[in-house]
Amino acid sequence: MTKPVLEIKGGSLSFGERRLWSGLDIEVQPHEFIAIIGSNGSGKSTLLKAILGQVPLDAGSVKVLGRSVRNKRGQRGNRRIGYIPQNRAMDAGLPLRGRDLLHLGLDGHEFGLPHLPFSRHTRDHKRRVDAMIEAIGAAAFAHKTVGTLSGGELQRLRVGQAVIGAPRLILADEPLSALDPQQQKTIADLLDRERREHDSAVLFVTHDVNPVLDYVDRVLYLANGRFSIGTPDEVLRSEVLSELYGTPVDVVRNQGRIVVIGTHEHDHHPDEEWS
Amino acid sequence: MNLFDFSDYAELLPLVTNSLIAGALLAVVGGLIGIFVNNRDMSFAVHGISELSFAGAAIALLVGADVVLGSVFGSLVAAGIIGVLGSRARERNSIVAVLMPAGLGLGILALSLYQGRAANKFGLLTGQIVAVDNPQLVWLGAISVAIIVVLLLIWRPLNFASLDPEVAAARGVPTRALSFLFMLLLGLAVAASVQVVGALLVLSLLVTPAAAALRVSASTVWVPLLSVGFALVAVLGGILLAVGAGLPISPYVTTISFLIYGVCRVVERLRARRSTAARAVAA
Numbered sequence: 001m002t003k004p005v006l007e008i009k010g011g012s013l014s015f016g017e018r019r020l021w022s023g024l025d026i027e028v029q030p031h032e033f034i035a036i037i038g039s040n041g042s043g044k045s046t047l048l049k050a051i052l053g054q055v056p057l058d059a060g061s062v063k064v065l066g067r068s069v070r071n072k073r074g075q076r077g078n079r080r081i082g083y084i085p086q087n088r089a090m091d092a093g094l095p096l097r098g099r100d101l102l103h104l105g106l107d108g109h110e111f112g113l114p115h116l117p118f119s120r121h122t123r124d125h126k127r128r129v130d131a132m133i134e135a136i137g138a139a140a141f142a143h144k145t146v147g148t149l150s151g152g153e154l155q156r157l158r159v160g161q162a163v164i165g166a167p168r169l170i171l172a173d174e175p176l177s178a179l180d181p182q183q184q185k186t187i188a189d190l191l192d193r194e195r196r197e198h199d200s201a202v203l204f205v206t207h208d209v210n211p212v213l214d215y216v217d218r219v220l221y222l223a224n225g226r227f228s229i230g231t232p233d234e235v236l237r238s239e240v241l242s243e244l245y246g247t248p249v250d251v252v253r254n255q256g257r258i259v260v261i262g263t264h265e266h267d268h269h270p271d272e273e274w275s
Numbered sequence: 276m277n278l279f280d281f282s283d284y285a286e287l288l289p290l291v292t293n294s295l296i297a298g299a300l301l302a303v304v305g306g307l308i309g310i311f312v313n314n315r316d317m318s319f320a321v322h323g324i325s326e327l328s329f330a331g332a333a334i335a336l337l338v339g340a341d342v343v344l345g346s347v348f349g350s351l352v353a354a355g356i357i358g359v360l361g362s363r364a365r366e367r368n369s370i371v372a373v374l375m376p377a378g379l380g381l382g383i384l385a386l387s388l389y390q391g392r393a394a395n396k397f398g399l400l401t402g403q404i405v406a407v408d409n410p411q412l413v414w415l416g417a418i419s420v421a422i423i424v425v426l427l428l429i430w431r432p433l434n435f436a437s438l439d440p441e442v443a444a445a446r447g448v449p450t451r452a453l454s455f456l457f458m459l460l461l462g463l464a465v466a467a468s469v470q471v472v473g474a475l476l477v478l479s480l481l482v483t484p485a486a487a488a489l490r491v492s493a494s495t496v497w498v499p500l501l502s503v504g505f506a507l508v509a510v511l512g513g514i515l516l517a518v519g520a521g522l523p524i525s526p527y528v529t530t531i532s533f534l535i536y537g538v539c540r541v542v543e544r545l546r547a548r549r550s551t552a553a554r555a556v557a558a
Contacts, residue, residue: 052445077447085441095314095493096438103495108435109446113427117496145493161442171445 003066005030005169005201006051010060013043013050019225020046024060026220026229030168030199033192033215035206035232038222039263044205045086047222048171051203052083064169079109082167082200084158084175092147098157099142102129105161128164136160137186151178159187163194170194170202176211184211191215209236210257223263232258280519287518293407294471294524298510300419301468301480305510306503307426308464309485311457314437316364318482320357323371324465327353327378329474331466332399333385342399343414347466353378354462358455382474402473402525411470418467422460433457434495471510472525479529480506487536490543505535 004027011024020043028034038044049055051062053069053076062069064078082105090096106125115121133142136156141149149157155178162170170191176184192215195202204212209219209232219235221228223244228235235241236258241249249262312321331349332342353374361367386396407415426433435443436450444450461481468477488501513528 054444073451075444077444079447081445081447083442083445094438095489095498097493100493100495101439104435104439104442108431108439108443109448110431111428112431114430165446 002030004028005032005065006203007063007066008051008060011050011057011062012059013046013055013057015043015046021222021225021227022059024227028169028201028203030201031195032201032217033195033204033212034202034218034220035204035209035212035216036220036222037206037209039207042222042224044207044222045173048173048203048205051171052081053077078169079165080168082162082165082170084155084162084170084172086173087151087155087158087178089151090146090149090154094145094147096146097143098138098146098149098153099129099133101146101157101161102132102142102164105164132160132164135190137183152180152183155179156183156187159190163190166198166200168200170200171205172202173205174207175204176206181211188212188215213256213258236260278520278522279516280521282519284519291514291518293409293412294514295511297407297412297415297471298514299507300416301464301471302484302506302510303503304419304422304464305468305480306484306488306506307423307499308461309481309483309506310489310498310502311433311437312461312482313485313489314434315457317367317461318478319368319371320361321461321465321481322478323357323375323378324350324353324462325469325474325477326375326382328462328466328469328477329399330378330382330385332469332474333382333389333396336391336395336399337385337389343411343466343470346469347418347463349378350462350466350469351459354458354465358458362454397523398473399469400473400475401523402471402476402528407470415467415470418463422463422467425456425460429453429456472528473523476525476529479525479532480510483529483532483536484509487532487539490536490539491546505532509535 006026006028008024008026012022013020036044036047046055050057051064051069053062053074056070065080067076067078069076069078103125106128133139136159138153138156138160141153142157146154146157155175159172159175162172172191176187179187188211191202191204194200204216206212209216213232216232218230219232221235221241221244223241224246226244228240228244236251238249238251241251241260245263247262249260252259252261312318328346328350331352332346335342335345356374357367357370361370386399389396432443432448433453435446436448436453440450464481465477468480472480484505485498485502487505488498492498492501509528509532512531513524516527517524
């Protein structure tokens with residue numbers, strides 16, 4: 001029995017008065033691709049923050065690779081975590097080029113004397129960064145400073161930064177939000193390939209499961225202070241989601257896509273009737 | 276009185292070998308640590324630390340203690356306070372603004388009570404050419420080498436924490452410990468620089484050369500090289516020019532530093548114009 005990459009036991013978290021989730025038990029094994037789905041405000045990003053150790057749980061424990069994610073001083077962090085933050089522009093004047101972001105992902109955490117510009121080590125790292133730039137389709141803009149990049153360009157670099165270090169756990173916070181369908185496929189393929197070929201697991205926070213539906217092993221659905229875990233077929237069902245939301249919710253499957261209708265995000269015409 | 280006087284140069288030069296060596300070491304320190312001062316938005320904090328370093332040195336001068344030790348003490352106290360209390364830029368700026376006049380006031384008091392040579396007093400604020408005697412040079416050398424070695428050993432994680440703190444923390448980079456260590460190194464660098472350029476003008480060593488380099492490059496190799504290069508030109512150039520005229524070195528150092536920065540800004544502007552022009556032609 002392999003050690004789980006992530007283990008949450010009895011996890012509970014409230015945001016002020018509002019309970020986000022409680023009694024959360026989940027074990028994530030290597031090679032798993034888990035989608036964390038829910039509407040805005042359901043606690044998806046907060047769950048990621050809790051896994052990162054940025055936010056302490058009200059109850060329960062979170063362990064990554066067997067180690068608690070927080071210590072006495074606060075967030076612990078882990079060399080083997082690849083974190084893709086929610087898409088946010090970076091400071092315009094930051095002296096950081098796209099390719100530097102990838103270099104940070106590779107050895108930015110390492111103490112010790114920097115390697116000389118022409119050493120074998122530096123050339124090897126340059127080769128790996130170049131390869132990742134190709135894989136994420138960033139050749140046209142990797143030399144530009146991060147403050148000058150578009151949302152989609154920066155987002156792809158973020159994915160590259162997280163993956164290049166061969167992480168055991170990839171935490172992706174809506175990593176496809178700024179990408180067009182073609183780019184979405186490239187990045188989703190990349191993440192899938194990464195977890196298949198290496199001993200890593202992917203936690204994919206999103207509000208739309210369709211771009212990664214083919215890769216998802218399990219879904220963690222958060223809504224209304226409650227949650228449901230299981231395969232997409234088990235969780236993404238009208239009965240299950242209606243129970244979670246406490247109002248009638250319809251899950252429609254059409255041509256390999258899943259659409260969830262009836263949650264507060266979608267507008268209804270008053271004459272519509274759903275059986 | 277000539278600003279540029281090389282009449283007795285051959286005789287005067289040997290007198291400043293200590294200053295040249297000290298200056299070169301401090302230029303390397305300032306050029307390297309200045310990159311992080313800029314990236315971590317610490318320029319104002321550097322000034323605050325230098326005022327308290329001056330206060331420490333002035334009090335030491337008054338009581339007859341070692342001036343370098345006094346300035347190190349003042350520096351570390353300031354760096355410690357700012358490091359512990361001021362993690363966010365806005366808070367940090369207020370804390371610095373509060374500490375600075377307090378430190379300056381104490382220093383002025385100590386200087387006015389000091390009965391010794393006026394040159395010593397003035398030198399703390401503006402730097403002196405022949406101020407670096409052999410024991411002092413050993414101290415400065417040791418501090419400088421220590422700072423450079425530690426900085427190189429923590430370079431990559433400190434860089435990560437400075438430019439991309441959220442992802443760095445997720446990776447396990449000890450951002451808080453590095454902040455603290457950085458403040459310590461900065462305190463030592465300021466204390467050392469006060470000896471050569473004086474408390475008022477430490478920024479010209481610890482901020483300007485790196486700021487100039489960052490205008491013209493974002494390369495992880497070129498920025499440190501340029502920054503150290505600019506600092507060396509400013510300090511060594513300043514000492515060599517000031518020696519002939521017999522004036523304090525700091526006006527020369529600061530002017531050269533400023534001119535280099537100005538040239539870099541022009542270069543940056545020209546480059547930006549050339550690339551927009553190229554894009555317009557290509558379109």
